[in-house]
Amino acid sequence: MKKLSSIFIFSLLSLTMSCNDKKxxxxxxxxxxxxxxxxxxxxxxxxxxxxxxxxxxxxxxLVKHPNISEATPEVSYQGVTLxxxxxxxxxxxxxxxxxxxxxxxxxxxxxxxxxxxKADLMHTYEFKSRKKPSEDYIGFNSxxxxxxITPDRFANGNTSxxxxxxxxxxxxxxxxxxxRHGGDIKGITNHLDYISDLGFTAIWPCPLLTNxxxxxxxxxxxxxxxxEIDPRFGTLEAYKELASKSAEKGMKLVxxxxxxxxGVEHWWMRDLPFKDWVNHQSSYxxxxxxxxxxxxxxxxxxxxxxxxxxxxxxxxxMSQGWFVSAMPDLNxxxxxxxxxxxxxxxxxxxxxxxxxxxxDTYPYPDKDFMSRWAGDIMHEYPNFSxxxxxxxxxxxxxxxxxxxxxxxxxxxxxxxxxxxxxxxEKIVQAFNEDETWDEGLVKIYEGLANDFHYPTPKDIMVFxxxxxxxxxxxxxxxxxxxxxxxxxxxxxxxxxxQIYYGTEILMNDFDKxxxxxxxxxxxxxxxxxxxxxxxxxxxxxxxxxxxxxYLKKILNYRKNSKAIHEGKTIHFAPQNGIYVLFRVLEDExxxxxxxxxxxxxxxxxxxxxxxxxxxxxxxxxxxxxxxFWGDNMTLKEKGNVILTTKLK
Numbered sequence: 001m002k003k004l005s006s007i008f009i010f011s012l013l014s015l016t017m018s019c020n021d022k023k024x025x026x027x028x029x030x031x032x033x034x035x036x037x038x039x040x041x042x043x044x045x046x047x048x049x050x051x052x053x054x055x056x057x058x059x060x061x062l063v064k065h066p067n068i069s070e071a072t073p074e075v076s077y078q079g080v081t082l083x084x085x086x087x088x089x090x091x092x093x094x095x096x097x098x099x100x101x102x103x104x105x106x107x108x109x110x111x112x113x114x115x116x117x118k119a120d121l122m123h124t125y126e127f128k129s130r131k132k133p134s135e136d137y138i139g140f141n142s143x144x145x146x147x148x149i150t151p152d153r154f155a156n157g158n159t160s161x162x163x164x165x166x167x168x169x170x171x172x173x174x175x176x177x178x179x180r181h182g183g184d185i186k187g188i189t190n191h192l193d194y195i196s197d198l199g200f201t202a203i204w205p206c207p208l209l210t211n212x213x214x215x216x217x218x219x220x221x222x223x224x225x226x227x228e229i230d231p232r233f234g235t236l237e238a239y240k241e242l243a244s245k246s247a248e249k250g251m252k253l254v255x256x257x258x259x260x261x262x263g264v265e266h267w268w269m270r271d272l273p274f275k276d277w278v279n280h281q282s283s284y285x286x287x288x289x290x291x292x293x294x295x296x297x298x299x300x301x302x303x304x305x306x307x308x309x310x311x312x313x314x315x316x317x318m319s320q321g322w323f324v325s326a327m328p329d330l331n332x333x334x335x336x337x338x339x340x341x342x343x344x345x346x347x348x349x350x351x352x353x354x355x356x357x358x359x360d361t362y363p364y365p366d367k368d369f370m371s372r373w374a375g376d377i378m379h380e381y382p383n384f385s386x387x388x389x390x391x392x393x394x395x396x397x398x399x400x401x402x403x404x405x406x407x408x409x410x411x412x413x414x415x416x417x418x419x420x421x422x423x424x425e426k427i428v429q430a431f432n433e434d435e436t437w438d439e440g441l442v443k444i445y446e447g448l449a450n451d452f453h454y455p456t457p458k459d460i461m462v463f464x465x466x467x468x469x470x471x472x473x474x475x476x477x478x479x480x481x482x483x484x485x486x487x488x489x490x491x492x493x494x495x496x497x498q499i500y501y502g503t504e505i506l507m508n509d510f511d512k513x514x515x516x517x518x519x520x521x522x523x524x525x526x527x528x529x530x531x532x533x534x535x536x537x538x539x540x541x542x543x544x545x546x547x548x549x550y551l552k553k554i555l556n557y558r559k560n561s562k563a564i565h566e567g568k569t570i571h572f573a574p575q576n577g578i579y580v581l582f583r584v585l586e587d588e589x590x591x592x593x594x595x596x597x598x599x600x601x602x603x604x605x606x607x608x609x610x611x612x613x614x615x616x617x618x619x620x621x622x623x624x625x626x627x628f629w630g631d632n633m634t635l636k637e638k639g640n641v642i643l644t645t646k647l648k
Contacts, residue, residue, distance in 0.1 A: 036108055039122030046227055047347045049126045052104045055134065055380050060339045063094040071113035071121060079104030088273035095336050131353060139356045139385025140202045140252055142458040143565040145555055146498040147200040149188060150467050151208060151233055152218040154501055155526030157186025164231045168214040168265065177517025180218045185234035187526055189242045194535050196249040198504060199555025203246060204254040204358055206467060208233045213263050221360065222263030222327055226344050243352040252355025255348055259341050259373060260364040261327040269328060277337060279320035279329040295322050302363040302392065306400050308408065319366055332369035342376050349381065362388030362401065374414035387417035387461045393425045395450040404455030417496060420462040423447050427490060428475050431482040441574035441596065444489065448571060462495040464503065467520055473508045480543060484550060485594050485640045491554055492581060492592040494569050504551045505534045505544040550622065554642065557621050563588040570611065578603055582611050589613060591643040595635040603633045618643040
């Protein structure tokens, strides 16, 4: 990761706002169907609600209220047992352990907080019925292609929420790459047809939770409330609508989450529950005058997670340091923080019926906790998917984090999908470096050969670029042919592909290569008055329209290609500047040919006889041209050819 993070507290029960702290959340309780009198005396309760029927029958509730530790909570609801009450170091917190019997019914009940010589406090809590069983939460897989979006820069669907006077950053300035531009959830929802028609089957918006930081809040990675949608992006209902409307179009919603850190303006930073709630807490003074800059920053030495020679001091410097000075490092070794983080992920899965989680900065938290976190989620939702970000070009490190790895230290990650930064780098090198044809192509040939190290290669996520690196068109120096070859090859691999918004129209960062704010530029047509509209094609160049159509044809073929989703992969070592890869399943064969030669080349097909295509009809996925696989094939120019035996 190269960003910040913040999360959401939207209570379906009502939580009143503290008059002396604007960051205390307010939530609105649903109407009481059984006419029970509802009480909302407590400032904050998290999770704000829960569900009956989960496999894990234990729930730990965080309660935040002035001097609440002096109170004694009581619960009276059939099937619910109050097991234990934990006081924190701060007198303003309690943690309540509940056991929920398997036959507990959905409904509301009051938690009473008895106080000596004071009136009792009460809070109405709700257990909801689940919308579907755990097995029906289907995650992303190799049949999907994920569209990554920076929400603030995609489309502004609701201008009324652009500025929120209750939050620290109060301006909209589209001329400033690091300011908020006004894109929101409604903007994504309004253009789901565009995304679906292109052929994408899942969307991954960067974090949408409240990021109440004084500047740079647009990217969302410095979360200041783990249970609240940032009001500048919309509401919880808008997020749930995005999920439901995506599902209607056959697309999954992947949520970007951060277990490693929060933003320094998170509501709990002014009153931390425990002395070890965040790492290096003693060096943080809890004020708004930049004293947090005295904190210790992580060493970023991620190999300490695997290094058999690593010292304890180096391991701690990596996992306990703050990612940056404005992002407190959460201490997952604190059992209450650990429970809080797991429950928060489950709360969002159930609330929005998610189709996956992308976990930011995966190697930075305590790795034993991350194993527990992923394991708890996958135990509850066995068909779900999680992808973790490990920014490395070393396949050994990528493989270490994947579920099923035979690690020397015995570590079991429970993580289905690490990210394939190694292949991304090889793809760029293969098409970019000024070298002999075969030497360049051998980079991706041997890069794919590293799949022997991965437990399940098809579950790894591959991508040409993302929100933290120069766009692929920039990385390939504005070469359209090389960009097409890179994208088509990536989409033919045994992987889960992710494409960044705007790749389909050759968005680039030539003017400011690698600049994060510029990489995340506005998608043309997402704002009223834009002279160029990529959603409709108005104002696009012929090259942009061609790339858009090119990706659309590949993605829509891939959507229904069992050979690409699940098929056997066979590739042949590059020769004479040509590299050929096959994906085969039953009677469907997909052939991907890369030709780096500038002039016409005759490709002799006898070398590929083991595939068994001689005499079979094949079709060009892009042009639609059909012919019979014979003794040779003419490659007229530099570029790629994608063929299929599936003619209809």
